[in-house]
Amino acid sequence: MRRWIFTLGGLLLWAVHFVGVYAIASLADTVSTADAVGWRMAALAFSGLCLLAVLLHLLLAVRRLASPSASGAADHFMSQVAAMGSALALLAILWQTLPTLIGY
Amino acid sequence: MTSETGFDRTLYERFPTTEPRPRDELDELEAVWCRPRSTWQWMTAINNNFVGVYYVGAAMLFFVLAGLLALLMRTQLALPLNGFLPQETYNQMFTVHGTAMMFLFAVPAVEALGVLLLPQMLGARDLPFPRLSAYAFWAYLIGGLAFFCSLLFGLAPSGGWFMYPPLSNITYSPGINADFWLLGIGFIEISAIAGAIEIIVGVLRTRAPGMTLDKLPVFAWAMLIFACMIIIAFPSIILATTLMELERALGWPFFDPARGGDPMLWQHLFWFFGHPEVYIIFLPAAGAMSTIVPVVAQTPLVGHRLVVLAMLATGFISFGVWAHHMFTTGMPTISTSFFSAASAAVSIPAGIQVFSWIATVGSGRMRFNTPGLFVLGSLVIFTMGGLTGVMAAMVPFDWQVHDTYFIVAHLHYVLIGGMVFPLFAAIYHWMPMVSSRPLSDRLGKWAFWLMFTGMHATFFTMHLTGLMGMPRRVYTYLPGRGLDLPNLISTIGAFLFAAGVLIWVIDMIRNFRPFGARNAGNIHDAPGLEWLPNGLYSVRSIPVVSSLYPLWDQKGLAGDVEAGRYFLPRTATGHRETILTSTLNAEPIALMRLPQPSGWPLWAALFTAGFFLLLTVQAYWPSVVSGVLAIYCIMTWAWSLDRPLPQKTVDIGAGIRAPTYVSGPASHGWWAMVITLVVGGMVLAMSAFSYVFLWSRNPQSWAPPPEVASLAMLLAMNAAGVLLAWGACRILRRGGRVRAALATLLMLLAVGLVGGAWGLDLSAWLATGLDPTVNAQGATVYAFMAWQGFFVSVAGLMGLFLLLRWMAGLVRADCPSTVDLIALFVAYTAGQGAFAGLLLRLFPGS
């Protein structure tokens, strides 16, 4: 299980991010309006947090790829998928943060 | 390289073995995996070589049937104000066409392809639960045919394939037509989930030794992700159809705004399933493409790892875009922007795959045989559909084209390019493996060109019809608005397409020769294990895999496998069997015994179908009888499970010994149970979403919950239930007859406690006087109660089953799996009860 979570880490964080921003906007919509400034700042902070986490995961995965102790082809494969997944997630989260800044 | 299971991987060096094989070995293997003889045996066959072919065949049957409906519709639309079909019939036809294409063709077809190909591709003798595949197939066939027949009686649903309320509620759809959709589709989803469980466990646990994840064929990756997506997405539609049926039958107002419900809830639940569904259809097809492209180009797939990542990413993002089907419903701008951004992001993983295929085709020597043509056609069509998809992801544009023929064009481009053409490529490609004769390349090319031209003629034109403002789902249109010519062209195109399909049917009749002793062999020089020489027992011996493209890289593999020089060259125990391996590195763990054919899955499917169908036509008592019979069949089927063999360990080849029985997380049954519980957990999560969503629409109408004292009791009883269930597993393992009796007793007590907790919760709610028909709170609260009640009843049945097994002396320390699995189920039920208790009482509070 731990290996899978590591491999899918970036993608999981990506999912956490998009579900999170939807939830924040819906919550804001119930409490005041979906694009109220305070709520948008909260969403921005949340996106920032997710970005940081993904960045961290990316670094971890890259380090693991570089370390010679990496054992076996399957391990290498999983680390590669983890790193590429984080890179993709990084881009995607950046892109999906834009609505908080310009798309409301 | 560290080992995952403690298996010593230097043992692989013993293969291929060199000593001569005993002569009668092969005869024994053939006897155990023998062909069916009587009609009954053909129907109760469970081996994937048979069920897989039946399954693909049934899916293609529904493709042709739904295609005939499309022709009828196009005939009606050929001319303005045409009187070929009455309005109501047209409505039923587009609904059945869409529903059947999505639920009876697309998903089952790819699932069937998985059942047919995966065992051979992974070097297994069969999937881990062959009887479950048989059950899934028969349930699907019977349910699907009944659904289709409703059209003949004018009883077919007419609300479109997404059945939006209020159109589909009892006021606007008073007959039983909508119930056919709700119960029929709900039922077929069960079959899809059964298949998904089979596929996940199969891919993760029955791979040939040495097939580590980096050597897992890309098609198997696709099927794995596909199956996981089914497990996560389909519970949402099961919940949605159940709620809608409750509203229609009992008047519980989930979707009725007059009583605090909200039709938007349906749209959320439907599309949380519906969008992933599109990728559920696309992924396996893309996996097939990624397998076929390297073969037609005779070179490894460019960027295999990126493609795997892209498929994983597609799986994830597909759960984040559902509301792009709801851009015109008045969601807040910021929310639409989020969904629009997410939808545009989908194009990255899709793009990665398309570019990988193009690069592979470019770097090899492309062969323009029939599969090659279908592959190229698919690329062209899918890319065009993807482009209109990105257009529709732009909110202002979507406002213009929503519900016009532009969307009809878009959806057919992606579905036909992303699924139908790859499927035809797959059929032409893998036919030599299934049939003793390949299909004709000449006829195949005719089929391709007709389908390709017909497709563009029909649907490219529809972009224009849509931009000119023709709404979708209309049975006719007025002359003189510029719509006449494009519609006529579309109709002609549809018939061209149909002609292509007809040629394929003729080709099948002429050349398809399945179930023979031999197949046509590896005529494409393809690299996958499925092209090893094989018989009904799959491969003669299970190879050690050391490459992603074993037949290209491991010289002499086919000969050695056929000579029995690898794992399991015989039947080790005299039963059907395969090797159970570990998830990451595919190290052999145990010998898995596979069942013999039996009629129980067939009967169980028949009676489950009977239960749902009789319910639809409101024959309640016969339906109950059918349900009870279904339970009886399933129990009888389960009765033969979990029987240890007299041999504790056996030689699985080259003197390597493996146990014949494992329990706990190492066993395949444990995995199946956990995945089933994930399905339950997803339904629970979606129910919680529905509850909070409906609350947010009408917070003022929420009545206070029962007093908190009942909550403490509820939690305590459920916790005690978990504890006892766990205790039962522990005690049983310590051995002895008394302990076996004690374990049984503890488990029964656990079931009783969890059931009691539910009764307590229910009576607390009843005491508050909350009425399910009055408002949305009542409806959702009692929906939770009903769901938990269902789990409690199943737990009760399991308790009964355990009692019977104990009386038969089958509850023993040497076969703890049954008790383990029941404990898992009881513990989950307790957790679910506790969760519902907490949510309903503490949110939003008093």
Ligand code: HEM
């Ligand atoms: C050449 C073959 C096909 C033709 C001529 C065709 C034609 C049509 C027509 C005429 C409609 C109704 C449009 C309307 O009135 O709004 C329709 C709807 C639809 N089709 Fe097809 N179709 C074909 C293949 C497929 C395939 C292969 C799939 C899926 C795998 C599919 C899925 C759908 C869906 C989901 C709808 C929407 C139904 C609804 O509005 O509820 N079709 N098609």
Ligand SMILES: [Cu+2]
């Ligand atoms: Cu969608």
